[in-house]
Amino acid sequence: MFHLRAEAPGDGPAIEQLLDRAFGPERRAKASYALRDGVPAVAELARVAVTADGGRLVGTVRYWPIAVGEDAALLLGPLGVEPARRGRGIGRALLRASLAAVRARAVLLxxxxxxxxxxxxxxxxxxxxxPGEDPARLLVDAAGPPPPAGTLRPWPAGARATPTGAAAAAE
Ligand SMILES: CC(C)(COP(=O)(O)OP(=O)(O)OC[C@H]1O[C@@H](n2cnc3c(N)ncnc32)[C@H](O)[C@@H]1OP(=O)(O)O)[C@@H](O)C(=O)NCCC(=O)NCCS
Known part of the structure; x- marks a missing residue:
């Protein structure tokens, strides 16, 4: 059994270790990591799954603000589940709970x-x-707005993300 909660500030090291087990340490070479480099995740959307006694972190999902053309979107991921706990609905639950908190932005992954x-x-x-990915692997949440046209780029330094996960450029 497991339950979901918002990611807490102290969860970072356990999440990094879990992602290394879920994807392998070479995960950092993926093109999606270049979009996250130096940009903070959208804290309000990050969720973790923990064991029923709350003692062990077994799943994680985070979102990053990204620029697409002249507009903004959210990049979902990484979504990772502890290898020994897969197939029990943790990934699906993390996805649904976090998507429910997204407002008015296209979600890509x-x-x-x-x-x-x-x-x-x-x-x-x-x-x-x-850039740098098989186009067939770029997906969009069909329940949300369509994604902007253009190339995915890192969210510009100095811009900020609003609590709803909707990204807005600084004045
Ligand atoms: C992908 C991942 C997050 C799923 O987490 P999970 O908690 O096992 O997912 P759920 O229990 O909600 O769903 C499991 C179902 O998804 C299916 N599934 C898992 N990975 C799949 C894949 N790559 N392709 C197709 N189906 C997949 C399982 O077979 C299972 O099907 P079932 O419900 O009919 O038995 C987890 O396997 C993970 O962290 N993987 C490492 C990263 C990875 O390989 N990601 C690939 C997707 S980007």
Missing amino acids: VGDPAYYGPLGFAPAPPTTIM
Whole structure:
């Protein structure tokens, strides 16, 4: 059994270790990491799954603000579940609970369509471009707004993200 809660400030090291086990340490070479480098995650959307006694962190999901063309969107991920705890609905629960808190922004992710398709994600339109990735792996939450057209880029330094996860440029 598990339950979900908001990510807490002290969860960082356990999340990094879990992601190393879930994806392997080479995960940092992925193109999506270049979009996150030096940019804080959207704290309000980050969720973790913990064991029923609260003692062990077994799942994580985070979101990053990204620029797409002249607009903004959210990049979902990494979504990771402890290898020994997979297949029990933790990934799906993290995805649904965190998406419920997103307001008025397109949510994109780079991932396996076979997993994310049944959870409501569809291929992004060809006008939305993720450099360095197989275009078939760029997906969008079909329940949200369509993604802006353009190339995904890191969120500019000095810009800020609002509590709803909607990104807004600084004045
Ligand atoms: C992908 C991941 C987050 C799923 O977490 P989880 O807690 O096991 O997911 P759930 O229990 O909610 O869903 C499990 C279901 O998804 C399926 N599934 C898992 N990964 C899948 C994939 N890559 N393709 C298709 N189906 C997949 C399982 O077979 C299972 O199906 P079932 O419910 O019919 O038995 C987890 O496996 C993980 O951390 N993987 C490492 C990263 C990775 O490989 N990601 C690939 C997607 S980007």
